[in-house]
Amino acid sequence: MSDASETSLQECEECVAPAEAFSLIANETRLSILEALWQADARPVRFSELRSAVGMRDSAQFNYHLSKLTDQYVVKVENGDGTGYDLRHAGEKVVRAIISGSFNEHPRLDPFTVEGSCAWCDGTLEARYDDEMLTVVCRDCDRQHGSYSFPPGGLNDRTDDEIARAFDQRVRHLHCLAADGVCPECSGRMVTELAEEGNCCLGDGLRADHVCQQCGHTLCSTVGLSLLDKSPVVAFYADHDVDLSSTPYWTLSWCVRDDHTEVVSRDPWRLTVTIDHEGDSLRVELDGSLGILSVDRV
Numbered sequence: 001m002s003d004a005s006e007t008s009l010q011e012c013e014e015c016v017a018p019a020e021a022f023s024l025i026a027n028e029t030r031l032s033i034l035e036a037l038w039q040a041d042a043r044p045v046r047f048s049e050l051r052s053a054v055g056m057r058d059s060a061q062f063n064y065h066l067s068k069l070t071d072q073y074v075v076k077v078e079n080g081d082g083t084g085y086d087l088r089h090a091g092e093k094v095v096r097a098i099i100s101g102s103f104n105e106h107p108r109l110d111p112f113t114v115e116g117s118c119a120w121c122d123g124t125l126e127a128r129y130d131d132e133m134l135t136v137v138c139r140d141c142d143r144q145h146g147s148y149s150f151p152p153g154g155l156n157d158r159t160d161d162e163i164a165r166a167f168d169q170r171v172r173h174l175h176c177l178a179a180d181g182v183c184p185e186c187s188g189r190m191v192t193e194l195a196e197e198g199n200c201c202l203g204d205g206l207r208a209d210h211v212c213q214q215c216g217h218t219l220c221s222t223v224g225l226s227l228l229d230k231s232p233v234v235a236f237y238a239d240h241d242v243d244l245s246s247t248p249y250w251t252l253s254w255c256v257r258d259d260h261t262e263v264v265s266r267d268p269w270r271l272t273v274t275i276d277h278e279g280d281s282l283r284v285e286l287d288g289s290l291g292i293l294s295v296d297r298v
Helices: 018-023 028-039 047-054 059-069 089-100 160-179 231-238
Strands: 074-079 082-087 112-117 124-130 133-138 144-149 190-195 207-212 218-221 261-266 269-277 280-287 292-297
Touching: 028 047, 028 059, 028 074, 028 082, 028 089, 047 059, 047 082, 082 089, 112 160, 124 160, 133 160, 144 160, 160 190, 160 207, 160 218, 231 269, 231 280, 231 292
Parallel strands: none
Antiparallel strands: 074 082, 112 124, 124 133, 133 144, 190 207, 207 218, 261 269, 269 280, 280 292
């Protein structure tokens, strides 16, 4: 598919029009069918069992609603036990969106203190939640240490500390996919671009922008954040008895400040990130797509 700015949702000739696709699930019975399939102990589910799970007596009316979902959100399966129904990927996405609360939940969450101190002024850090975005910010200087999407469902049945840990893991997951060229929203091709202008929720100026060529989704961060799951960095911390996977990214200055990153050249891009810990240093050289070129331990 071409550049996202040139791609229209209406272009696919074999696709269902977006308006029609959403209208198909704008019905309580159809949503109940999707949820019943999701909750089934085993799939495919027979027509009679599915109708019973939804609680609809009128067989003809139930069949009408089921037929509207079939092919787009539900698939009809023929096997040795007869005919049954299963969820297509689109149907699973709808149910997951409902469970996550993205469609119908707008919770409020009071700010709470998180582990670590401000990478700029050593002040107290807190998490703030607004409009499905969770932001780690300093109470004293108001510097952001990351602001990323966090669906409302992620707040359910979790303490403040558990929310913070879940957010940390989500941010790692989002950027791991993006740096590997996979859009976390649509799985389309993601391209990494470096920029020294504009705003980002991390860093001061130099930033990495991950841009999906299919849906246009973007993520930005410091260059250092891309190194969180890289084996030389993980091993470096392991040698100091630190488990990097359980260390919140916002407590690591090289993940939130770009003054740990040196621009060696711009054409082509060559960068060096220096990571210091207990008198030991790791210098990682990167190219413009954030691929590791070399590692030097001092």
